[in-house]
Amino acid sequence: MEVMERETEHGWRSRRRSRMLIVSVAGAVVLGGVVVLLPWGGGDAPPPAPGPAALARSAVTTGVPAALGDLTVLIGDRETHLRAHPLDGASWAVLGTAYVERGRRTADTANWPKAEKALRTSLKVGAERDPQALEGMAALAVARRDFPAAKRWGESAVKAAPKRWTAHAVLIDAYTGLGDHEGVGRALDKLMDLRPDAPAVSARAAAVYRDRGWRADAEARILDAAAAAGASAERAAYLEQAGRLAFERGDRQEALRFFREALRTDPDQRAAQAGQGRVLAALGRTTDALSAYRAALAERPSPEYALELGELYESLGLGQAARVQYDLLRERVRVAGAAGGDEELVLGRFEADHGDPVSAVRRLRAEWGRQPGIAVADALGWALHRTGEHEEALEFATIATDGEQGGGVRSALYVFHRGVIEKELERYGPARRHLREALMINPYFSPLRAPQAERALAELGEPSVQDPPT
Incomplete structure (x- = not known):
């Protein structure tokens, strides 16, 4: 079986580069070997590109990773709007979902109480069963690692809008955290029925396949997602996921390539920066690894990264430096708990070993x-x-x-x-x-x-x- 798996993975690897080279040219035709741009219909000039707030709004309402800079603009825009229109339930839902995404990207748990207040306000002043607000509450519960609450909110969102694919996506996270593998399968099947070609759906499928041990299928799915992704932040998130998959199977050089490309695509992709630290340590480049971890922690002080960096210091015989990171871990867990988060898993792992x-x-x-x-x-x-x-x-x-x-x-x-x-x-x-x-x-x-x-x-x-x- 191991030989068959290696042969299968080799087959996928031989096609990996072709996936990553997929390029689409919109509004063009080839005549005599020359690319000719076609005029935009309905006017002499193309329509203006959407601004940062519009880009972030489109991302957070469709379950796609958003750029941090765009999120900041969107949050400021909705806060200003709501001061003048406090009964706009839809805008409260967008604001709350944007807070959730910013908290997820930065590990700044101060966003969570703000997100909860905005989302509950949306449910109070807007439609009581607004699927966007319900889904936002489910995503917030996932960010806090409160999977029972994520299940309740997610299932409510599905009941409110059964055809809304993003609600099924967040339920995958909830069921995974609860160990409900049949629930994960049902949610993924529904998700793929509703939006089979969406890059975000391919990325979700990759995560589920990884959990099932289907490494070749997971790799194929995430590379398809990265190749088809539209915005830079979305593509970088999928490249980071591809890097984690590569490292989990021991392919250090490929993992490093994915993490570097993710950071080039989106410099705020701190998960990829921590991934670089992980790979560089495995390559014996400890100085570079320490720098990568420190840079990631400076912008995204995740207790998980603090544990990894502390263990790297410990492996180098630097006990005092390791204890500094372990103290940071405890503090981040305390802060998360004050904001309604559950970091008992990482704290338990730390306490067991250190x-x-x-x-x-x-x-x-x-x-x-x-x-x-x-x-x-x-x-x-x-x-x-x-x-x-x-x-x-x-x-x-x-x-x-x-x-x-x-x-x-x-x-x-x-x-x-x-x-x-x-x-x-x-x-x-x-x-x-x-x-x-x-x-x-x-x-x-x-x-x-x-x-x-x-x-x-x-x-x-x-x-x-x-x-x-x-």
């Missing part, structure tokens, strides 16, 4: 009870292992890595966690198999954990000829 594992288990048990997604299963299993509860730990590690239970994503970290837990339980055959698999998926998956996987595998050694088959 803080108080008992606290991590307590936090992650509560998180699992509320929203049992695959990422929470992996984190809780690892935290239980760190407190010595290895049998229960293996139950959750199996959920995170067993495709029959929804854990189909090929994550080197998840498989590493399972292998270490099995080693502790003296299940040496499965442990050896899963540690090898982790390093086959991505030998560079973590500056701290990948070397640990190599050491654990070396300690296990080769299986004895007298051992039973695994």
